[in-house]
Amino acid sequence: MHYQPKTDLLENRIILITGASDGIGREAALTYARYGASVILVGRNEEKLRAVAREINTRTQTMAQWLVLDYDSANAQTCQQFGQRLASQVPRLDGVLHSAGILGDITPMSEQNPQVWERVMQVNVNVPFYLTQALLPLLLKSQAASLVFTSSSVGRQGRAGWGAYAVSKFATEGMMQVLAEEYRHRNLRVNTINPGGTRTKMRASAFPQEDPDKLKTPRDLMPLYLWLMGDDSRRKTGMCFDAQPGRKPGIAE
Ligand code: NDP
Numbered sequence: 001m002h003y004q005p006k007t008d009l010l011e012n013r014i015i016l017i018t019g020a021s022d023g024i025g026r027e028a029a030l031t032y033a034r035y036g037a038s039v040i041l042v043g044r045n046e047e048k049l050r051a052v053a054r055e056i057n058t059r060t061q062t063m064a065q066w067l068v069l070d071y072d073s074a075n076a077q078t079c080q081q082f083g084q085r086l087a088s089q090v091p092r093l094d095g096v097l098h099s100a101g102i103l104g105d106i107t108p109m110s111e112q113n114p115q116v117w118e119r120v121m122q123v124n125v126n127v128p129f130y131l132t133q134a135l136l137p138l139l140l141k142s143q144a145a146s147l148v149f150t151s152s153s154v155g156r157q158g159r160a161g162w163g164a165y166a167v168s169k170f171a172t173e174g175m176m177q178v179l180a181e182e183y184r185h186r187n188l189r190v191n192t193i194n195p196g197g198t199r200t201k202m203r204a205s206a207f208p209q210e211d212p213d214k215l216k217t218p219r220d221l222m223p224l225y226l227w228l229m230g231d232d233s234r235r236k237t238g239m240c241f242d243a244q245p246g247r248k249p250g251i252a253e
Contacts, residue, residue, distance in 0.1 A: 012036070090138065149175065
């Protein structure tokens, strides 16, 4: 995407990022802070979150908040408590990026381990739903909030072996579409991003034989991530955006 955001694109915006400890979520948090946002980092690993917050502080001289939430053990109640705690710390949320996710097992449906299946649904679908429910009141306090979920190419077209992960990403697309319709006439837009194959630890675990140098880095994707959080995308809702349009799904050659 060729997008030249203004350097103050996200000034006075408060943006929460899940999966902010690593990969695409980490890069999005650093980028949003660089463009002026106050960021709230969410992840399960306190040490990694603290390191990202420190990096933001060093690079931008702004303070990033971080909150620990382990999706494996989170439920509707703990997410509500999380939302209430956050509401005592910030007046509103202008953006939420759901980037946390896991892959599960790449194996045929007949061999998908039910426990791993449930864990993938828990991390990729259930907790994003509980958390969204808990954060909606804060999002609705913004004049123009942006809620972004992270999808995948296998969330639009099933592919052999991608079982739980693919089904969880179809569910993510569905969640986005339902929410987008429900809030179409409010100050909340809801969209998904399909990052496309990107150089992260998740990608390396899906394709250990792939040369990572052939992949885009999280940083390369940031124009779209910025555009969706800023005012330039204000009228877009209910859409799935490709961070690497035209890229053929599957291994980089
Ligand atoms: P990474 O594995 O690099 O990062 C995943 C993030 O999710 C990390 O911050 C990780 O935390 C967090 N996370 C994982 N499990 C939990 C949990 N139980 N509780 C809380 N947080 C958790 O992945 P990517 O950055 O590559 O992926 C980001 C998103 O993009 C995902 O939704 C993924 O499905 C999607 N995606 C990625 C593609 C790619 O090629 N990279 C392609 C298509 C979609 P921790 O640091 O503690 O591990």
